[in-house]
Amino acid sequence: MIAMRSLIALASLIISSGIISCATSHPPSPAAAPAGALADGDTAAADTAVDAARVAATAPYPKGAEGKLIAYGHDIVTKTPALMGPYVRAGMSCEACHNGAGRKPHAGSLLGVYAKFPQWNKRSHRFIALQDRLAECFLYSMNGRPPAYDSREMIALTAYIAFLSRGAKVGEGFSGQGLVAITAPRKPNVAAGAKIYGQKCAACHAADGNGNNGAFPPLWGAKSFNNGAGMHRLATMAAFVRYNMPYGGPPNALAAQDAYDVSAYVLSHPRPKFLATQTIAFPPQPAGRY
Ligand code: HEC
Ligand code: HEC
Numbered sequence: 001m002i003a004m005r006s007l008i009a010l011a012s013l014i015i016s017s018g019i020i021s022c023a024t025s026h027p028p029s030p031a032a033a034p035a036g037a038l039a040d041g042d043t044a045a046a047d048t049a050v051d052a053a054r055v056a057a058t059a060p061y062p063k064g065a066e067g068k069l070i071a072y073g074h075d076i077v078t079k080t081p082a083l084m085g086p087y088v089r090a091g092m093s094c095e096a097c098h099n100g101a102g103r104k105p106h107a108g109s110l111l112g113v114y115a116k117f118p119q120w121n122k123r124s125h126r127f128i129a130l131q132d133r134l135a136e137c138f139l140y141s142m143n144g145r146p147p148a149y150d151s152r153e154m155i156a157l158t159a160y161i162a163f164l165s166r167g168a169k170v171g172e173g174f175s176g177q178g179l180v181a182i183t184a185p186r187k188p189n190v191a192a193g194a195k196i197y198g199q200k201c202a203a204c205h206a207a208d209g210n211g212n213n214g215a216f217p218p219l220w221g222a223k224s225f226n227n228g229a230g231m232h233r234l235a236t237m238a239a240f241v242r243y244n245m246p247y248g249g250p251p252n253a254l255a256a257q258d259a260y261d262v263s264a265y266v267l268s269h270p271r272p273k274f275l276a277t278q279t280i281a282f283p284p285q286p287a288g289r290y
Contacts, residue, residue, distance in 0.1 A: 130158055
């Protein structure tokens with residue numbers, strides 16, 4: 001952990017000091033942003049909503065067993081492979097895309113998200129619960145399988161997200177949290193993206209896209225998210241990258257076109273494929289639990 005943080009600090013220092021500067025027949029994509037989700041980031045949320053989200057983000061955990069469960073949910077978000085090994089094949093934590101343990105706006109923020117569920121899901125044409133949405137991130141982003149909905153892990157994740165949602169409006173969540181949608185002036189160019197990748201990304205995510213021993217998450221290859229993940233959508237990745245990458249730097253360091261080009265380059269590589277026919281067996285719980 002200490003090693004990882006110092007690696008990140010070192011790499012950000014290198015980037016910010018300018019040493020590396022200059023500048024379908026679609027797979028099923030349920031982990032994709034729900035319609036409209038990409039649009040809400042830029043609405044510059046009324047200050048009151050931002051304040052309410054900040055209060056939710058910084059509130060101390062309750063004492064006792066309740067606080068412990070919430071803290072466990074937080075730890076699952078930040079140490080997913082360590083705590084949920086059998087459920088994930090991707091070599092990264094939820095936090096890789098939900099930065100700051102889901103408390104950073106425009107970076108996969110989970111603030112207020114509990115209040116947005118249950119929600120109508122257009123793709124599957126049914127109402128989904130927060131647990132269903134979590135199951136999707138396990139299946140697609142983590143390229144794994146979901147834990148049982150009544151497992152301690154699923155309840156902890158739900159409790160953590162509910163805690164990050166106190167004060168949010170039912171049906172709406174907090175505004176000003178979503179990814180900031182961007183458009184590219186020109187068609188994304190993979191070759192131009194390759195150049196940007198070498199200059200601005202490879203130092204952390206490695207030239208082969210495999211990341212660095214868990215310190216920096218993989219962007220493609222066997223340990224990355226699969227082709228059904230929300231991050232596999234070009235517009236979603238470009239929005240995430242433009243606001244949040246290179247890591248440790250200011251938002252919007254890349255031009256919108258560069259964010260699209262480099263994302264197109266990242267997505268041009270092979271990655272795991274989502275297997276729609278796989279059976280998902282929740283682990284059985286002993287009856288004595290009830
Ligand atoms: C590879 C990136 C990635 C990883 C890893 C990942 N997610 Fe996500 N997740 C996304 C994207 C992209 C979205 C859609 C975000 C948006 O539309 O703003 C999303 C959406 C969600 C949502 C719904 C948010 C909303 O606003 O409705 C929840 C909840 C969630 N993820 C939880 C998790 C959890 C828990 C994990 C770890 C078990 C995880 N995610 C891992 C990329 C990821
Ligand atoms: C200074 C190191 C650093 C640089 C440079 C950097 N990243 Fe990242 N990147 C990270 C870290 C660390 C995370 C995970 C964030 C977290 O855990 O809070 C991340 C996460 C990501 C993610 C989401 C997780 C995943 O694995 O899919 C994407 C996509 C991404 N970076 C793309 C890029 C692109 C494209 C560039 C170049 C424009 C870039 N990054 C530059 C450190 C870096």
